[in-house]
Amino acid sequence: MKAAILTIGDEVLIGQVINTNASFISKQLFTIGIPVERVITIPDAERDIIYETRNALASYPIVIATGGLGPTHDDITKKCLAKLFKTKLTLHESTLRKIKASFRRRKIPFSNNNIAQAMMPAGAEIFENKVGSAPGILLKKGKKILFAMPGVPHEMEFVTKNHLIPYLLKHTKNKQNVLLQKTIHTIGIAESVLAKKLGDLNEIVCKGKDYEVKLAFLPSNYEVRLRITVRAKTLTKAKQLIGSAIKIIKKRAGKYVYSTDESAIEKVVGRLLAKKNLTISVAESCTGGLISSKLTNISGSSDYLMEGIVSYSNESKKRLLGVKHQTLKTYGAVSECVAKEMAEGVRNHSRTDIGISTSGIAGPTGAAPGKPVGLVWIGYSDKNVTFAKEFIFTKDRLRNKEIMSKMTLEVLRRKLLGIK
Amino acid sequence: MKAAILTIGDEVLIGQVINTNASFISKQLFTIGIPVERVITIPDAERDIIYETRNALASYPIVIATGGLGPTHDDITKKCLAKLFKTKLTLHESTLRKIKASFRRRKIPFSNNNIAQAMMPAGAEIFENKVGSAPGILLKKGKKILFAMPGVPHEMEFVTKNHLIPYLLKHTKNKQNVLLQKTIHTIGIAESVLAKKLGDLNEIVCKGKDYEVKLAFLPSNYEVRLRITVRAKTLTKAKQLIGSAIKIIKKRAGKYVYSTDESAIEKVVGRLLAKKNLTISVAESCTGGLISSKLTNISGSSDYLMEGIVSYSNESKKRLLGVKHQTLKTYGAVSECVAKEMAEGVRNHSRTDIGISTSGIAGPTGAAPGKPVGLVWIGYSDKNVTFAKEFIFTKDRLRNKEIMSKMTLEVLRRKLLGIK
Numbered sequence: 001m002k003a004a005i006l007t008i009g010d011e012v013l014i015g016q017v018i019n020t021n022a023s024f025i026s027k028q029l030f031t032i033g034i035p036v037e038r039v040i041t042i043p044d045a046e047r048d049i050i051y052e053t054r055n056a057l058a059s060y061p062i063v064i065a066t067g068g069l070g071p072t073h074d075d076i077t078k079k080c081l082a083k084l085f086k087t088k089l090t091l092h093e094s095t096l097r098k099i100k101a102s103f104r105r106r107k108i109p110f111s112n113n114n115i116a117q118a119m120m121p122a123g124a125e126i127f128e129n130k131v132g133s134a135p136g137i138l139l140k141k142g143k144k145i146l147f148a149m150p151g152v153p154h155e156m157e158f159v160t161k162n163h164l165i166p167y168l169l170k171h172t173k174n175k176q177n178v179l180l181q182k183t184i185h186t187i188g189i190a191e192s193v194l195a196k197k198l199g200d201l202n203e204i205v206c207k208g209k210d211y212e213v214k215l216a217f218l219p220s221n222y223e224v225r226l227r228i229t230v231r232a233k234t235l236t237k238a239k240q241l242i243g244s245a246i247k248i249i250k251k252r253a254g255k256y257v258y259s260t261d262e263s264a265i266e267k268v269v270g271r272l273l274a275k276k277n278l279t280i281s282v283a284e285s286c287t288g289g290l291i292s293s294k295l296t297n298i299s300g301s302s303d304y305l306m307e308g309i310v311s312y313s314n315e316s317k318k319r320l321l322g323v324k325h326q327t328l329k330t331y332g333a334v335s336e337c338v339a340k341e342m343a344e345g346v347r348n349h350s351r352t353d354i355g356i357s358t359s360g361i362a363g364p365t366g367a368a369p370g371k372p373v374g375l376v377w378i379g380y381s382d383k384n385v386t387f388a389k390e391f392i393f394t395k396d397r398l399r400n401k402e403i404m405s406k407m408t409l410e411v412l413r414r415k416l417l418g419i420k
Numbered sequence: 421m422k423a424a425i426l427t428i429g430d431e432v433l434i435g436q437v438i439n440t441n442a443s444f445i446s447k448q449l450f451t452i453g454i455p456v457e458r459v460i461t462i463p464d465a466e467r468d469i470i471y472e473t474r475n476a477l478a479s480y481p482i483v484i485a486t487g488g489l490g491p492t493h494d495d496i497t498k499k500c501l502a503k504l505f506k507t508k509l510t511l512h513e514s515t516l517r518k519i520k521a522s523f524r525r526r527k528i529p530f531s532n533n534n535i536a537q538a539m540m541p542a543g544a545e546i547f548e549n550k551v552g553s554a555p556g557i558l559l560k561k562g563k564k565i566l567f568a569m570p571g572v573p574h575e576m577e578f579v580t581k582n583h584l585i586p587y588l589l590k591h592t593k594n595k596q597n598v599l600l601q602k603t604i605h606t607i608g609i610a611e612s613v614l615a616k617k618l619g620d621l622n623e624i625v626c627k628g629k630d631y632e633v634k635l636a637f638l639p640s641n642y643e644v645r646l647r648i649t650v651r652a653k654t655l656t657k658a659k660q661l662i663g664s665a666i667k668i669i670k671k672r673a674g675k676y677v678y679s680t681d682e683s684a685i686e687k688v689v690g691r692l693l694a695k696k697n698l699t700i701s702v703a704e705s706c707t708g709g710l711i712s713s714k715l716t717n718i719s720g721s722s723d724y725l726m727e728g729i730v731s732y733s734n735e736s737k738k739r740l741l742g743v744k745h746q747t748l749k750t751y752g753a754v755s756e757c758v759a760k761e762m763a764e765g766v767r768n769h770s771r772t773d774i775g776i777s778t779s780g781i782a783g784p785t786g787a788a789p790g791k792p793v794g795l796v797w798i799g800y801s802d803k804n805v806t807f808a809k810e811f812i813f814t815k816d817r818l819r820n821k822e823i824m825s826k827m828t829l830e831v832l833r834r835k836l837l838g839i840k
Contacts, residue, residue: 011638013456015447019439027435036433041459071612072637111616196531217492218431288716289709292730296708299817307736310712310728397719
């Protein structure tokens with residue numbers, strides 16, 4: 001049993017909006033054993049919507065559509081579906097009541113635009129959207145299912161989690177195969193070097209009569225993710241196959257693996273700090289607050305993160321972190337010594353167990369002789385040791401901020417785990 | 421002349437990778453007057469790749485494919501294209517030389533895996549990729565064009581900008597229409613309220629024999645973008661149509677418009693600070709460094725951003741910002757008074773012209789009586805005035821950090837421009 005996703009909206013086709021909805025739905029469907037085999041993006045045009053919806057329903061038992069359910073004139077999905085399913089749009093009373101109540105609560109005058117949002121194809125099953133005004137809409141054609149959802153990401157997420165997935169779990173029988181997927185996140189190693197370290201892939205990738213193990217390399221910005229996909233008859237068998245694949249990979253390239261459960265590096269590091277009951281502070285120059293921001297993305301981070309300093313000027317490096325004037329003068333702000341003094345300074349001032357720091361050149365300008373764009377010194381300090389490590393990344397400012405921040409957290413992770 | 425994009429890769433279909441490549445290419449093609457009408461995502465499977473490529477070439481004169489050109493076993497795009505175009509893979513000497521040289525430079529041993537990256541469909545035109553090992557590949561079938569590119573985003577971007585777009589500009593004749601698109605970014609106003617403020621849309625949206633003006637509302641996380649798309653015979657006419665649409669929108673809802681040139685709010689605010697020759701410092705609690713990080717995303721921000729303080733603990737609010745113990749005790753950390761003391765404190769300590777601050781509850785936990793998750797006090801201080809404004813956003817931590825950061829920059833923008 002496979003599915004297709006139809007993303008409806010000019011904004012996606014002209015590249016203004018990135019199609020995050022499709023990834024979210026795909027992920028959710030995959031976890032319940034319904035792989036998505038096509039994602040098709042279509043303009044807000046009646047001809048295209050009807051043509052591709054009809055096509056998708058001809059090839060797939062489950063078709064999920066997002067977008068075009070809003071209150072404005074360019075939202076035409078419902079009209080198209082009514083045509084395709086040979087039905088009419090009728091007023092859905094409980095949706096109208098809900099929209100009116102929400103307007104009263106927000107003290108916004110109810111406008112006629114919003115009545116259209118309560119018009120639904122006759123015969124459709126309607127699923128309430130508690131975080132917005134456009135509900136989920138289910139239409140059936142024989143055994144085929146068409147499920148339309150709003151395109152606003154958090155509304156689509158609500159309807160998917162609370163209605164689509166429970167509905168599919170209840171109404172589809174998908175017992176032929178178990179699908180499992182696991183991703184191993186590595187950082188600080190090139191794709192081909194990693195491939196070489198992993199050696200003979202036939203010990204990981206394999207295929208039998210009723211099972212299959214696939215491995216994919218997904219490189220991006222100095223990280224490589226290894227995705228293991230397993231198909232098997234039973235969950236036990238699938239888990240066992242994934243387990244042995246992970247074991248081999250960890251044995252051969254374990255040092256570079258920071259996560260096998262989709263946790264971001266800030267979450268991995270946060271767990272380690274909490275477990276070891278350690279506190280941390282951050283002094284950032286080139287990363288400009290991104291390390292602090294990543295750490296504070298994790299709920300509960302106030303238990304270990306005490307403070308962050310973005311010392312963009314030399315003046316603030318001296319006043320807030322105690323970096324010595326002489327060190328800045330002799331070695332320059334982007335140097336091993338300054339990164340060390342920053343890490344030690346932020347640790348001392350904030351009285352935390354650990355201090356980490358970055359000083360580098362994010363670019364695109366700012367290079368100096370011997371100091372190219374992309375150069376960063378990452379500092380670490382605890383009561384026993386203070387050190388700094390040098391890396392050279394890209395020429396792109398935003399890519400540099402991202403990878404420099406992640407690599408700082410990776411330096412911290414390896415230190416916390418005693419990995420050389 | 422329209423185009424289709426084929427995104428090849430299981431990682432996109434299972435939702436692990438978000439299809440940012442398609443948006444990038446769509447945007448680039450749109451600017452040269454070639455709208456994308458379909459984006460189709462396909463698995464790494466020969467049958468699907470060949471089927472959809474053949475289909476797309478039947479409907480569109482230009483088909484762009486990304487993905488599956490790498491060095492590992494799951495990269496099969498070239499093999500499929502060779503089959504479809506009834507040709508063989510042959511060794512492309514200059515690509516091989518390039519790959520070998522790159523390995524020498526990086527001091528990585530050359531591996532046999534990498535020879536496959538130099539095998540190309542015979543008869544294809546090859547376009548050098550200077551930021552990676554997989555080049556762009558052009559195949560022709562009559563007047564139809566198939567252009568395959570690597571899937572790694574920055575490599576795809578390089579090949580698109582340096583080869584695909586120049587090639588299309590040179591070899592396609594697309595003179596029937598001029599397409600222009602402009603997006604107006606608003607913040608802090610609901611979609612339906614904005615629609616009402618804009619009033620009669622027929623004064624903006626219109627269609628004639630040889631021109632058309634379309635308007636789309638794109639809401640997401642407390643922002644609404646208004647996209648104006650214009651088709652016209654000449655560039656002058658298109659610009660004129662867009663100009664009058666923008667004029668009407670600005671007249672009716674100008675207060676909420678922060679950008680009409682795709683600039684992020686941090687860029688808009690950065691330009692204002694630079695122009696007025698003002699310096700700024702940031703004190704963040706709930707936004708955890710994200711405001712500093714956004715400001716430092718802009719090259720040249722070191723001219724006006726002096727420092728950022730992430731005062732996650734009450735202790736650091738007192739020591740680094742001079743927030744009074746009594747204020748914290750009486751009103752709590754999330755309060756008007758604390759936000760004001762933070763903004764004033766960071767401004768005084770850093771000796772900048774302006775200080776801004778946030779204190780709030782990002783969630784999902786941390787609510788208190790009268791202080792729900794999503795509550796934030798945004799502080800502002802300059803030598804004349806210090807104030808704080810209250811907002812209540814969502815229950816989601818990451819969405820809150822994002823919109824709280826943007827709203828802080830919006831409060832700053834309105835203050836800098838004297839907008840009430």
